[in-house]
Amino acid sequence: MSIEKTKEQLHHLLKDNGYPVIALSGKWGTGKSHLWDEVRTESVDTKVNKAVYVSLFGLSTIDQVKRKLIERTIPIVEGKSPIVDGFMNIIDVGLTAGAEHFKALAAIKDVNLLLMAPVALKEKVIVIDDIERKHEKLGIDEVLGFIDEYSKQYKTRFVLILNDDHLSQKEEQKALWTTFREKVIDQEIKLSTTPKEAYCIASKLNPSKYSEAIKQASVKCSLTNIRVISKIIRIINKLLLNSDLSEPIQHRVIPSVVLFSAIHFRGLIDGPDFEFALNIGESNWEMVAKHENHEPSAKDKQEINWRLFMNRLGIYGCDEFEHSLVNFLESGLLDIGVIEPVIERYKSEHDYLEAKQSVHNFIQKVLWDYRLTEKMLIDDAKALVDVCYLLDCSTVSNFCFIVEKYLSVGAQISDEAINKWVKHNQSTSDLNIPFDYKLHPKIQEHLDAMTEECNAKKSVLDVVLYIYAHSSWSTVHSSVLKKATTDDFEYAIRNTENIEDFKDFMLQMTEFAMNRTSHNQTFGTAVEHFIQACKNIVNNPDETRLGSIIKTIFENRKLEVELK
Structure with a gap:
């Protein structure tokens, strides 16, 4: 009771x-x-x-x-x-x-x-x-x-x-x-x-100027452990101590802090882990479509439930804010110098966050509000076309998939939204491009033309160098290496401008290779792809100098058999 x-x-x-x-x-x-x-x-x-x-x-x-x-x-x-x-x-x-x-x-x-x-x-x-x-x-x-x-x-x-x-x-x-x-x-x-009662007690012990937003997220997470809620409030107060956030920015930041902190403190019942949450996609209908031809496995069903749960929180994707948050939760070390610039960027992106929230509200109406007529939904969709250029590529894709699937004139609305977005987004430097998400084909084509792959390949080098320098890694680093391909490793080896970075990169990756069994669960096939990249370079007659150096490194590490 x-x-x-x-x-x-x-x-x-x-x-x-x-x-x-x-x-x-x-x-x-x-x-x-x-x-x-x-x-x-x-x-x-x-x-x-x-x-x-x-x-x-x-x-x-x-x-x-x-x-x-x-x-x-x-x-x-x-x-x-x-x-x-x-x-x-x-x-x-x-x-x-x-x-x-x-x-x-x-x-x-x-x-x-x-x-x-x-x-x-x-x-x-x-x-x-x-x-x-x-x-x-x-x-x-x-x-x-x-x-x-x-x-x-x-x-x-x-x-x-x-x-x-x-x-x-x-x-x-x-x-x-x-x-x-x-x-x-x-x-x-x-x-x-009840979650509301638990939050009421915790908030009296730990006041916060963002109390209402925290309460909404805490109740949606069904948190009843007062100690966990108290820790979450203190984390939010610490992270946002010097910030004065408008409502759209609160909706962007606070649900993520509540969720990831609840995961860390084990306050959720059958909730997602860090890796799934960091790589959340933005669609909740494609997960069902994915299984039209076969019965989903227990894991598939669990991930569908996790995705719906995060969508209820208004979390459809993650960026450097969530990555920095996870690093803080896992290490206990708060780098305000990383968090504050992200918050400031959100403040400057007030219109973007407001537009993004409007799109997500529209999607929920389409999927759940049976009282709305198609004409009403079409009018709402046309109004959103004018703000689509402010959005990230995954949110625009999300919007276009929905209108194409559910509205009779959806294809036309989708084309207008994409054309406006492409016109205003001609550089990848300012885009939030997800690691693993099905983008609309026209948007994907535009991103490919702007060499989107370049940024992803550089990240492999950054992650390995971080691990070498700190002798540790976070869920974010593990996730990047799990996704790394043989081409990514070849690019990193061939295009590392600083020789010291090249040396550190090779030493760290060969150390992983020497202890492959203990690292496979953490980094997946990263070691295999690294070794294959080295083989490709060694066997390339046009790269004898680089190939010779790689062979020497492998011989010194007693790994020469891996290159055969």
């Missing part, structure tokens, strides 16, 4: 002494401790207000649990009788004196404190948290045995805060826990925090 309903039910149970042991269960991070704090504060029952809290994190014996409870209880015991005070003082004095001669007697002082447990804990309300984080030496049977004894003999009431999904993972304790759940716990309340 939701937080409000759970709170109401917990208040009701605490008023009824017929429930000495109450369990508040739910998934980790969904606000159970926060809920208890509110209940304790709001209650009119003094015993509930003064409830004694203990976390079992790291505790290895039940005596340690009792000691912590007594230490928290004795300072608030009001009006202790002179008999109790005198009893403790006499024993303390005697044991202190005796301990000077017999070290064993010093330990009895702890026993003295533990003997006071029934007096100190009698008729108290005790809250036990973090049961799943207890030391492995402390068994659940001991904890629940203590609860059973004190609830029956000393009228102590207990509220157990349980991350039951963690407890159930330990098979040796699962059956025992089920037994005590049936015999010791009088009433269990399961908290099912």
Whole structure:
């Protein structure tokens, strides 16, 4: 049940002494401790207000649990009788004196404190948290045995805060826990925090001027872990500390930060990984068309769901912002010098982002809004033709595919949009060209004419040099190398102007070749394509000098057999 309903039910149970042991269960991070704090504060029952809290994190014996409870209880015991005070003082004095001669007697002082447990804990309300984080030496049977004894003999009431999904993972304790759940716990309340409730709590703890945009993305991601949401808000505040973003730019940036951060902190249920998210295409109908002639595999179905999920967030493609974000999440090192220029570019591209959002809104109308007539959709499409020149090639392709497929005059509208786009985009330097996306044939033809391949081939060299210099790589680097072809490696080898860069490139790639097995999963067929590129150069009679150097490098690395 939701937080409000759970709170109401917990208040009701605490008023009824017929429930000495109450369990508040739910998934980790969904606000159970926060809920208890509110209940304790709001209650009119003094015993509930003064409830004694203990976390079992790291505790290895039940005596340690009792000691912590007594230490928290004795300072608030009001009006202790002179008999109790005198009893403790006499024993303390005697044991202190005796301990000077017999070290064993010093330990009895702890026993003295533990003997006071029934007096100190009698008729108290005790809250036990973090049961799943207890030391492995402390068994659940001991904890629940203590609860059973004190609830029956000393009228102590207990509220157990349980991350039951963690407890159930330990098979040796699962059956025992089920037994005590049936015999010791009088009433269990399961908290099912809604995404809106989780965000409300997290946002109070971590205010942000972009709260509404974060909330929308967080709810669409179905995030219920308050700790994860809090981390996401802090990341956004850190990334955008010095920025004042308009609504279109917020729609471009914030959903990506929420999604990629949720992936990193494992806050999504069956969500995409970094690699898929970074390479998301912009179409959601072609994935279905792809499988018209055969039954999609489990992986295909999963990727279709991931694509639809990202489309709901308004994420149809990624650029250097997401790449920099992933690098930050994986390394923990924030390079503001990389992030801020991208944000500033987005600010200068306000019209572009607004136009892009309009296209995506139009596509959603075509695919889902059955109330709109074709005439209404045609009028909307014609209005968008005038802003298509502002858009990136994938978004224009997206728009053209849709109008051609669903509108009777779609071909004409598509031609007008492409012609206007081509007229205003005569250089690849300012274009956002995706690695792997089916562009409209007319747009692809235009890009090919402008030698789009050049930029992609240079990126292979950049990635390998980065790995050589830093002895590490990110998901972005892995993705680039997985896509690299033999031609890409040949181009990098032949056209590296700086000889030091050529040396570093060859040393790094031959190091990968020497340890191919351990790198194949990370970089796919990159090593094979590199070796084939070297073979092509070595076997080219017009490149004897370069071929000779490559052969020497392979011989020094004990890889000469690879060139045969």
